[in-house]
Each structure stands twice: as C-alpha cells, then as structure tokens.
Amino acid sequence: MTNAEIRALREQILDLVTEYYRVAHTPTPFVPGQTRVNYAGRVYDERELISAVEAVLDFWLTVGPRVMTFEKELARLLGIRRVLTTNSGSSANLIAMTALCSRRRERPLQPGDQVITPAMGFSTTVAPIVQNNLTPVFVDCELGTYNLDPTQLEAALSERTGAIFFAHTLGNPADMETVMAFAREHELYVIEDACDALGSTYDDQMVGTFGDLGTLSFYPAHHITTGEGGAVFTDDATLARIAQSVRDWGRDCQCDYTSPPGGACGRRFQWEIPGLAEPYDHRYLFVEVGYNLKMTDVQAAIGLAQLTKLPDFVAARKEHFARLYQGLKPYEEFLILPAWSERADPAWFAFPLTVRPGAPFTRRDLTTFLEKRNIETRLLFAGNIVQQPGYRHIRHRSVGALPNSDLVLRSSFFFGVYPGLDDDRIAYVLSAFADFFANLL
Numbered sequence: 117m118t119n120a121e122i123r124a125l126r127e128q129i130l131d132l133v134t135e136y137y138r139v140a141h142t143p144t145p146f147v148p149g150q151t152r153v154n155y156a157g158r159v160y161d162e163r164e165l166i167s168a169v170e171a172v173l174d175f176w177l178t179v180g181p182r183v184m185t186f187e188k189e190l191a192r193l194l195g196i197r198r199v200l201t202t203n204s205g206s207s208a209n210l211i212a213m214t215a216l217c218s219r220r221r222e223r224p225l226q227p228g229d230q231v232i233t234p235a236m237g238f239s240t241t242v243a244p245i246v247q248n249n250l251t252p253v254f255v256d257c258e259l260g261t262y263n264l265d266p267t268q269l270e271a272a273l274s275e276r277t278g279a280i281f282f283a284h285t286l287g288n289p290a291d292m293e294t295v296m297a298f299a300r301e302h303e304l305y306v307i308e309d310a311c312d313a314l315g316s317t318y319d320d321q322m323v324g325t326f327g328d329l330g331t332l333s334f335y336p337a338h339h340i341t342t343g344e345g346g347a348v349f350t351d352d353a354t355l356a357r358i359a360q361s362v363r364d365w366g367r368d369c370q371c372d373y374t375s376p377p378g379g380a381c382g383r384r385f386q387w388e389i390p391g392l393a394e395p396y397d398h399r400y401l402f403v404e405v406g407y408n409l410k411m412t413d414v415q416a417a418i419g420l421a422q423l424t425k426l427p428d429f430v431a432a433r434k435e436h437f438a439r440l441y442q443g444l445k446p447y448e449e450f451l452i453l454p455a456w457s458e459r460a461d462p463a464w465f466a467f468p469l470t471v472r473p474g475a476p477f478t479r480r481d482l483t484t485f486l487e488k489r490n491i492e493t494r495l496l497f498a499g500n501i502v503q504q505p506g507y508r509h510i511r512h513r514s515v516g517a518l519p520n521s522d523l524v525l526r527s528s529f530f531f532g533v534y535p536g537l538d539d540d541r542i543a544y545v546l547s548a549f550a551d552f553f554a555n556l557l
C-alpha cells in the first residue's frame with residue numbers, strides 16, 4: 117500500500133468514527149422525571165472520539181507526542197512553566213507532597229513536620245500528607261465557601277509547620293491573599309489542590325498558580341476529562357524536575373521520545389554511581405523513591421480535544437450556577453447558599469447547599485426527595501475527614517472542635533452545574549425544589 121492509500125484508509129476510519137458517534141452517542145431527549153439529571157459527566161462529541169482513535173492508530177500508548185503537547189497547552193493556559201500530566205488528581209497530589217519532601221531540595225519537609233489542611237475536603241488531599249509521614253493539622257472550613265477558614269491559620273502554626281495543602285472547594289477560590297501572606301511570613305510551602313477548579317480565578321489569576329505546586333484532576337466529573345487523569349504544575353524548575361522523577365519511577369533521566377539514543381545530554385552511558393568503577397546508564401539512575409503515575413497518549417489525545425472546549429465549559433458552569441442561585445434564593449431561610457469572595461471568579465464544579473440547623477427537615481429528607489425525582493445529589497466529600505473510618509486513628513492535631521466541618525458532614529450536599537445540563541433540566545431542578553418547599557410550608 118502506498119502512503120497515500122494508507123492516509124486515505126485512515127480518513128475513512130475517522131469518517132466512520134464520526135458516523136458512529138452520530139448514531140451511537142446521540143443524546144436522547146430529556147424526559148422530566150425519567151431522564152436522570154446527573155451532577156456531572158463526560159461532555160464530548162465526535163472530536164474526542166476521533167482524537168482518541170487517531171492516537172490508537174498511531175499506537176504510541178505511553179508518554180508521547182500527545183502527552184507532551186497536552187502538557188504544553190495546559191502550561192500555556194495556566195501561565196505556568198511546567199505541567200506534568202498524571203494518571204489521576206490523587207496521584208498529582210501525591211507527587212506534589214512527595215516532591216516537597218525530597219532530600220534534593222534545600223529545605224525538604226522532614227518526617228513529623230506538620231502540614232496545615234482543612235478537615236473538610238476530599239480524601240486524597242489529606243492522604244499524601246499521611247503517606248509522606250507528615251502530620252496533618254486540621255483547620256475548620258467556612259460555611260458557604262467551604263474553604264479553609266483563614267482565621268484559624270495562626271492557631272494551627274507550630275515550630276514544626278512546613279506547608280499548607282488545601283483544595284479550592286468545588287471550584288470556589290480560597291482566600292489567596294490571606295493564605296499566601298501567611299505562608300510568606302512563616303516560610304511555608306503551599307500546595308493548591310485545584311482538581312475541582314480548572315478555570316477559576318482569584319484576582320484574575322488562575323487558581324493553582326499562587327503556591328509552590330498546583331494539581332488538577334481530569335476524572336469525568338471535572339472541568340475537562342481524559343477518563344482517569346490529572347496534572348501537577350509548578351513555576352519552580354527544580355521542583356518540576358523532582359516531581360518528574362517522583363512520577364517516573366524515581367529516575368533522574370528526563371529524556372523524552374524525541375531524544376537521541378545517546379540521550380539529550382549526549383552522555384547517557386557515562387553517569388556515575390558513587391563507589392562503582394564503571395559508568396552507568398542514566399536511564400536507570402534512581403534519585404527518588406518514586407512511583408509510576410504517568411498519563412497515556414490516548415488519554416492526552418482526549419484531553420487535547422476537551423481543552424479546546426474549556427472556555428465554553430467554564431462559561432456554561434458559571435451560567436448554570438447563576439440561574440440555580442437565583443432560583444434557590446427564596447429558600448435561604450432553610451438553606452445556606454454558596455458564598456464566594458468578590459475577588460474570585462469561580463468556575464463552579466457543583467452547587468453546594470447546607471440545610472440550616474433548626475430547619476424543619478433533614479438533609480436526607482431533601483436529598484431523598486430530589487433523588488426520587490431523578491436528580492442526582494452527592495455529599496460534600498468527606499465532610500469532616502477526622503470522622504472517617506480510615507482517618508480516625510491517624511496522628512494529627514486539630515484547631516478546636518471543627519464544628520463547621522461536622523455540620524457539613526451532617527447537613528451539606530451538592531448537585532450539578534456541569535455543561536451537560538440545559539434550560540429544561542435546570543427548570544426541572546428548580547421546580548423540584550419548589551415542590552419540596554411547597555409541601556413543607
């Protein structure tokens with residue numbers, strides 16, 4: 117077969133993919149009460165399928181041209197020097213925390229050092245602290261924003277405090293001015309878990325880019341998806357190098373698929389292991405106790421297609437949030453509505469609500485009512501992580517009794533604002549709330 121014939125065959129396959137998408141993936145019309153109103157989900161068309169199939173036809177599979185392009189595009193979007201893609205947001209968090217403990221750093225975190233983190237959040241924002249033999253010091257969250265309460269930072273501080281690690285909850289930017297001023301004053305590292313917050317800004321700056329490292333998740337519920345997937349990013353070249361070693365088995369060599377056999381350094385086979393007479397292959401020089409947490413080229417192909425849609429996705433999330441907020445305002449007597457800083461422009465991940473203490477119904481009453489109407493709800497992650505079975509017995513310290521995190525555990529939930537919603541679905545959700553309160557009052 118000639119090259120032209122091979123190219124024609126490829127075009128034929130991709131045309132068929134488009135056709136297949138149109139017949140097999142066409143969304144069915146919304147039927148109120150019957151169609152489930154999901155809180156999130158993959159939003160895609162034939163472009164993601166074509167991109168993924170092209171990557172399969174090229175069959176690079178591991179980190180290759182698409183992963184590298186995706187990392188560069190993400191770096192450009194975030195305005196940051198280095199993005200490393202990963203196999204999940206949880207892995208990105210693990211890499212970020214582990215990188216700060218590297219003995220290759222001037223001031224590495226040491227076992228037993230303390231990391232200030234909110235008790236209210238997702239499990240794998242806290243897990244890497246414990247996994248690195250560091251001690252979490254839990255602060256409470258604010259109600260409404262559900263972000264770490266910055267007034268508790270001072271009380272959380274000790275001689276062993278080394279870092280602050282927190283998420284921008286549900287895409288809502290934390291109070292970055294206070295957090296960063298506190299971190300600078302006390303020389304603390306900052307990791308921003310922006311897994312739920314791609315596109316959210318604070319003072320017009322992308323969240324995740326204020327601290328030493330930021331992280332993203334591309335799990336389908338998130339702002340863009342690669343199936344499983346995530347990223348860790350930093351402006352610090354040394355940290356980026358360490359993070360890459362941690363991601364890539366712990367090895368020192370950072371050559372990529374474009375590097376010549378002798379290595380980009382030109383002396384690949386001449387590296388030294390102390391005490392060894394013969395030189396060693398840089399590819400197998402291990403400088404960190406690492407993992408393998410890399411993304412595949414097929415995932416990156418899907419990510420590249422999604423990235424072109426991010427501005428529309430973010431705009432839709434904001435618009436859906438605004439309409440739901442207006443529609444739910446009449447019930448403020450019973451529900452704590454979401455709150456955010458004037459300096460923040462959140463690309464909301466979801467719409468959080470807390471049933472006020474003393475309301476004549478429970479969270480379960482409301483979520484059961486919504487679920488019966490086929491409206492998907494979710495609890496606000498771990499609530500108070502200290503109450504979770506896997507975290508009850510970890511070594512930790514807490515600032516006070518964490519009453520707001522406890523209230524979230526008992527009384528908060530969220531539902532969707534994602535781009536897969538439309539006018540009909542939003543009207544349906546609001547009418548369900550109206551029915552619930554009409555029955556109640």
Ligand SMILES: Cc1ncc(COP(=O)(O)O)c(C=O)c1O
Binds near residue numbers: 238312332335
């Ligand atoms: C704030 C936060 N951090 C981390 C994660 C973990 O991301 P992943 O599911 O990609 O591991 C999530 C999951 O949704 C999350 O909400």
